[in-house]
Each structure stands twice: as C-alpha cells, then as structure tokens.
Amino acid sequence: MIDFYFSLPDIVRYIIQGIAVICFLFPVGAACSMAERKVAAWAQDRPGPNRARPWLLARIPIIGPILGYFGIFNLMADGGKLLFREDITPGHVNKFYFVMAPIVAMTPALSTIVFVPFGAYLDSAGQILPVMLANVDIGILGVFALASLSVYSLILAGWASNSKYPFLGAIRASAQLISYELSMTLAVVPVLLWINAPGTTGSLSLVRVVEFQSQPGFWGGMWFVFIMPVSAFIFLITIFAETNRQPFDMPESEADLVGGYHTEYGSYKWSLFFVAEYCQMIVGSGIFILLFLGGWNPLPWIPLADLVNWLHDLLHWQWLMHPIFVGLLSIGIFVTKVLIFIFIFMWVRWTLPRFRYDQVMRIGWQRLLPLSIANLVVYIIAIALLQK
Amino acid sequence: MPAILFYIFSALTLAAAIGLVANRNAVASALSFFVCLCGISVLFVMLDAHLLAFLLILVYAGAVVALFLFIIMLLDMHGGKRPPFKKMTIVASSIAGALLIFGAFSFFARGQFSTDELALAQAPAFFTDLKIYGAKLFTTYMLPVQLVGFLLLVGMLGVIVISKKHEEKEPGDRIQEPGDKP
CATH class of the missing domain: 1.20.120.1200 (NADH-ubiquinone/plastoquinone oxidoreductase chain 6, subunit NuoJ)
Known part of the structure; x- marks a missing residue:
C-alpha cells in the first residue's frame, strides 16, 4: 500500500495530498459554524441546537443522543439546507464578479495550508521530518502573501453587489485588513530573527521555528510565547482582526450594516464566505501555535521525540516508533491545540463587545503599530547582544 | 511537464x-x-x-x-x-511597445550569456538563500536600496501634502468624530 503510493508519479501524489488536506480542512471549517452556535449557547446558558434527530440514527444507543446533543445532525441539516436552497442572484449586481467573490474567498483560505507543517515524524536516524505539503524556505512569507489575497473577495463582493451596505462593509473590511497586516508582520519578525542565528542558513520556514522550540535544556525547550509575550499578544490580536472575528467584525456588524459585504448573498455562496472565514481561523491559529506554542510538541520542555522515546521505553511496543504512528500522534497533538484555539476564538466572540470603526482604526495605527515597532527594536538589540 | x-x-x-x-x-x-x-x-x-x-x-x-x-x-x-483610446495614445504606445520589443530583442541577440550549465549550477543561489539575499542588499546593493528608500519617502511626503490640502479648504465642515468633546 505504502510502496504503491510512493511508486506513483510526484504530481499525482501532490494532488492526492492536497485533496486530502482540503477534505479535512473544509468539513472542519464547516463544522466550526455549528461549534460556534454551541459555544454561543453555552456562553449564554442555554442548550443551543440539539433537536435535529433523524429517526434511524438517533435510535443508535448512547451515540445517537450524544450526537444529537452536540448538534451534529443540525450541522448536516444546515449544510443540506444551504445546498438545496434556491440560489438567488439579485438583478442589480455585476454577475461575473458577484459569482467570483466567494470563489476568491475560498482559494487563499484553502491554499495557505500548503506552507503550514501540521505534524512530524522521526526517520530511522531519529531526525524529525515535517508533515506538510510544500517544505520550502519561504514558509511564513508564503502564508502572508497568500493570506493578503483574501482582501479581494471582500472588495469584489462589496463592489459587485452594487448596493450601499455591502459596499460600506467592504470598504471597512479592506481598510481593517490592510491596517492590521503591518503589525502582524512586524510582530513575527523577532521570532524569525531569533531562529536565524549566526552560522545557520537563512530560512523563514515554520519547521525551523518548531525545531528551535524543541531543543534540550531550559532555554531550548521554552516556547516562544514565554520569551516573546508581546509579539505573541500582538500577533493574536491581529489574527482576530485579519479573520474579521469579534471584537473586530466590522465588515459584518449587523447592527449598522445589515450583513456587511455579504448582504446580497444567499444559500451556498453565502456559506462559502463563512467556511472561508473559519478556514482562515484554523490556519491562523495553526501559525500562532507553530510560532509561539511549540507546534506539534505536547508540552513546553517536552519535545515530541522525548515523548515517543519515553512511551517506547515504558511499553516496549515496536509500532510506537513507526513513522506513521508518530506522524498521526503529532498531527493529533497539533489539531488538538488548534481546536482549543478555535474555542478561544469563539469564547472571545461571546465575551467581548464589538469595537466601533474608529476604535478599530485607532487601535491598529496608534497602539498596535508603535507597540510592534518598539517590540521589534527591543528584540533586535537583545538578539544582537545574545547571539553575538 | x-x-x-x-x-x-x-x-x-x-x-x-x-x-x-x-x-x-x-x-x-x-x-x-x-x-x-x-x-x-x-x-x-x-x-x-x-x-x-x-x-x-x-x-x-x-x-x-x-x-x-x-x-x-x-x-x-x-x-x-x-473613454476609448485617443489616436495619439495608440500611436505613442505602439511606438513605445516597438522600442521595448526592439530593446529586448537586441539584448537577447547581442548580449553575452554564459551557456555553461555547470557554471550556472555552481553559481551561488542568489534568490534561494535568504541570508545571501539580505547580505547583498546591505552590502553590494546598499546605494540602490538607499535611493529607492529615499524615493519612497519623497512619494509618501507628497501623498501627505496632497491629501492634507482638501481638509483645509472647508474648516467648518469637519464631521464630528465620536471621540471629540462636544
């Protein structure tokens, strides 16, 4: 099976890998919408969606009611509803760009995952190798480049809708994205300076960042969130702003803009915007975890390799050292961290009120940007002294 | 492929x-x-x-x-x-395009290229290693980088000057911002 897979031509393998990752990311992105409703319900002390129970599936003992309680059937019903609902295109829109906008929203959201290492395995020499789609030196620069394209979907959707509220929403959204991109990039620079220590080849790869956080010793095993808390804080805020999440959900502030840039959209096109937003959240939290929370390492000061060796010494099962098991274990650790992070996203959404538009701009330009520049200068001096 | x-x-x-x-x-x-x-x-x-x-x-x-x-x-x-192109624009742009194509053609036809594939493979990977790229920017190409930075600064100042002009035209018209004191 494995031999057959590796005997395939490279391009076929890459296509299979890409489709496999999308087949994971897209449904998880869609399932986040239901998780959002459940978390909202818990935050507001009500049961939330739990009534959809198809008669055969709900009869399965134990599993059926649990699935019903967590709203899994609601998710399916929601998806079905959005798929089969009449797809209305209003008469006053620019049809081509109106249809293009959701597609343009999905493309960067799904393609940024290419540069994200989501797991690792040990080869026979004990060397850690990443599980990812494209292990190139560019790494985080590629993520930023592709993520910066997501602004087009907002602009196109707002403009093509040819009506006031979507246009206002699009203007706000793009202004917000452009304003916070700067602080986001500057916040990451100290991490990249630190990992490009003298004597190494230059790299922006996220794999290198995780390798740096899984070294032995007190300073080696420390996650970057402890060394660079300000960077982590700025990056966290800018992820919220870049993914248009509360408290930064200007583009769709329904109180003053009806629905923002997607007011004129309905059925499946509308849901694509949401899945794209959740996919961006997943990739964004993945990058935060890789940069600041140790990637696929289970705990600070406990790298993945140590965990696997320790389990192997304890249980003496040969398959514990098998690359597939280690790969799955690391992916499991990484995905768990991402899901916890997604929960925090939702928790914040139902805890904090929305900022006003002028507050969003003031925070971005007058608070975060000077803070990130000052942070960068301090770390440049510190790193220059420490790594001399 | x-x-x-x-x-x-x-x-x-x-x-x-x-x-x-x-x-x-x-x-x-x-x-x-x-x-x-x-x-x-x-x-x-x-x-x-x-x-x-x-x-x-x-x-x-x-x-x-x-x-x-x-x-x-x-x-x-x-x-x-x-609006559709003016005749003058079409003439000027075709002349410019022709000149550009001629320049590119003469560059490729008369320029000296190293066709030695071995030498190309051994040349330092200028755009692949980021560190070499950054070092080159700060040593060999310092002057162009500084000049471009200066140009950008001039452009930015120009934008600030142009965009400030409109505000001063109508001093009484300023919309009250939510943060202002009444």
Whole structure:
C-alpha cells in the first residue's frame, strides 16, 4: 500500500495530498459554524441546537443522543439546507464578479495550508521530518502573501453587489485588513530573527521555528510565547482582526450594516464566505501555535521525540516508533491545540463587545503599530547582544 | 511537464496583460493586472526563485492592486467605464511597445550569456538563500536600496501634502468624530 503510493508519479501524489488536506480542512471549517452556535449557547446558558434527530440514527444507543446533543445532525441539516436552497442572484449586481467573490474567498483560505507543517515524524536516524505539503524556505512569507489575497473577495463582493451596505462593509473590511497586516508582520519578525542565528542558513520556514522550540535544556525547550509575550499578544490580536472575528467584525456588524459585504448573498455562496472565514481561523491559529506554542510538541520542555522515546521505553511496543504512528500522534497533538484555539476564538466572540470603526482604526495605527515597532527594536538589540 | 506548465502560464500572463490594456472597464483592468502578476509569480516559482515570487504576490498582488481597486471603486463610481483610446495614445504606445520589443530583442541577440550549465549550477543561489539575499542588499546593493528608500519617502511626503490640502479648504465642515468633546 505504502510502496504503491510512493511508486506513483510526484504530481499525482501532490494532488492526492492536497485533496486530502482540503477534505479535512473544509468539513472542519464547516463544522466550526455549528461549534460556534454551541459555544454561543453555552456562553449564554442555554442548550443551543440539539433537536435535529433523524429517526434511524438517533435510535443508535448512547451515540445517537450524544450526537444529537452536540448538534451534529443540525450541522448536516444546515449544510443540506444551504445546498438545496434556491440560489438567488439579485438583478442589480455585476454577475461575473458577484459569482467570483466567494470563489476568491475560498482559494487563499484553502491554499495557505500548503506552507503550514501540521505534524512530524522521526526517520530511522531519529531526525524529525515535517508533515506538510510544500517544505520550502519561504514558509511564513508564503502564508502572508497568500493570506493578503483574501482582501479581494471582500472588495469584489462589496463592489459587485452594487448596493450601499455591502459596499460600506467592504470598504471597512479592506481598510481593517490592510491596517492590521503591518503589525502582524512586524510582530513575527523577532521570532524569525531569533531562529536565524549566526552560522545557520537563512530560512523563514515554520519547521525551523518548531525545531528551535524543541531543543534540550531550559532555554531550548521554552516556547516562544514565554520569551516573546508581546509579539505573541500582538500577533493574536491581529489574527482576530485579519479573520474579521469579534471584537473586530466590522465588515459584518449587523447592527449598522445589515450583513456587511455579504448582504446580497444567499444559500451556498453565502456559506462559502463563512467556511472561508473559519478556514482562515484554523490556519491562523495553526501559525500562532507553530510560532509561539511549540507546534506539534505536547508540552513546553517536552519535545515530541522525548515523548515517543519515553512511551517506547515504558511499553516496549515496536509500532510506537513507526513513522506513521508518530506522524498521526503529532498531527493529533497539533489539531488538538488548534481546536482549543478555535474555542478561544469563539469564547472571545461571546465575551467581548464589538469595537466601533474608529476604535478599530485607532487601535491598529496608534497602539498596535508603535507597540510592534518598539517590540521589534527591543528584540533586535537583545538578539544582537545574545547571539553575538 | 515543466515545459507545458511554462506555456500555460506564459499564455495566461500574456492574455491577462492584453486584457489589462484592452479592457474598457477599469475594475476588469485591475483584476487582469492581478492575474498577470500571479502568472509571473508562477513563472518565478518554476525558476526556483520562491522569494521573488512571493514578494511579488505580497507587495503587488496583495497590496498595490488592492489599493488600485480601492481607488477605482471609491473615485469612479460610474461603473468604472473609461473613454476609448485617443489616436495619439495608440500611436505613442505602439511606438513605445516597438522600442521595448526592439530593446529586448537586441539584448537577447547581442548580449553575452554564459551557456555553461555547470557554471550556472555552481553559481551561488542568489534568490534561494535568504541570508545571501539580505547580505547583498546591505552590502553590494546598499546605494540602490538607499535611493529607492529615499524615493519612497519623497512619494509618501507628497501623498501627505496632497491629501492634507482638501481638509483645509472647508474648516467648518469637519464631521464630528465620536471621540471629540462636544
């Protein structure tokens, strides 16, 4: 099976890998919408969606009611509803760009995952190798480049809708994205300076960042969130702003803009915007975890390799050292961290009120940007002294 | 396989470039420009120049074209249509295009290229190792970098001056901001 897979031509393998990752990311992105409703319900002390129970599936003992309680059937019903609902295109829109906008929203959201290492395995020499789609030196620069394209979907959707509220929403959204991109990039620079220590080849790869956080010793095993808390804080805020999440959900502030840039959209096109937003959240939290929370390492000061060796010494099962098991274990650790992070996203959404538009701009330009520049200068001096 | 990809993406880039010039709708032009940039960056990726490819996407496709679109949509709300070309424009641009093609042709026809493949393979990978790239920018190419930075500074100051002018015209008209004291 494995031999057959590796005997395939490279391009076929890459296509299979890409489709496999999308087949994971897209449904998880869609399932986040239901998780959002459940978390909202818990935050507001009500049961939330739990009534959809198809008669055969709900009869399965134990599993059926649990699935019903967590709203899994609601998710399916929601998806079905959005798929089969009449797809209305209003008469006053620019049809081509109106249809293009959701597609343009999905493309960067799904393609940024290419540069994200989501797991690792040990080869026979004990060397850690990443599980990812494209292990190139560019790494985080590629993520930023592709993520910066997501602004087009907002602009196109707002403009093509040819009506006031979507246009206002699009203007706000793009202004917000452009304003916070700067602080986001500057916040990451100290991490990249630190990992490009003298004597190494230059790299922006996220794999290198995780390798740096899984070294032995007190300073080696420390996650970057402890060394660079300000960077982590700025990056966290800018992820919220870049993914248009509360408290930064200007583009769709329904109180003053009806629905923002997607007011004129309905059925499946509308849901694509949401899945794209959740996919961006997943990739964004993945990058935060890789940069600041140790990637696929289970705990600070406990790298993945140590965990696997320790389990192997304890249980003496040969398959514990098998690359597939280690790969799955690391992916499991990484995905768990991402899901916890997604929960925090939702928790914040139902805890904090929305900022006003002028507050969003003031925070971005007058608070975060000077803070990130000052942070960068301090770390440049510190790193220059420490790594001399 | 790379040859096929090269032809596909060159054709796409050229088609988008023609669309950029020929389109009547300014928004469609800007989006053609975007597609053109994406095509060029794919060509860079095929040359293993990942850094250039992604800088192109990040700076031009991600920021510059987005600003173009912004300005077109904000200033020109009449459907983004532009008047047909004047005769003078067509003549001038064809002369300029011909000169450009002639220049490129003479560069390739008369320029000296090293065709020694071994020497090419052993040359330092200028655009692949980021550290070499950064070091070159700060040593060999220091003066151009400084000059470009200075030009950008001048441009920025110009933008600030131009955009400030409008505000001073109507001093009484300022909209009260939510943070202002009444």
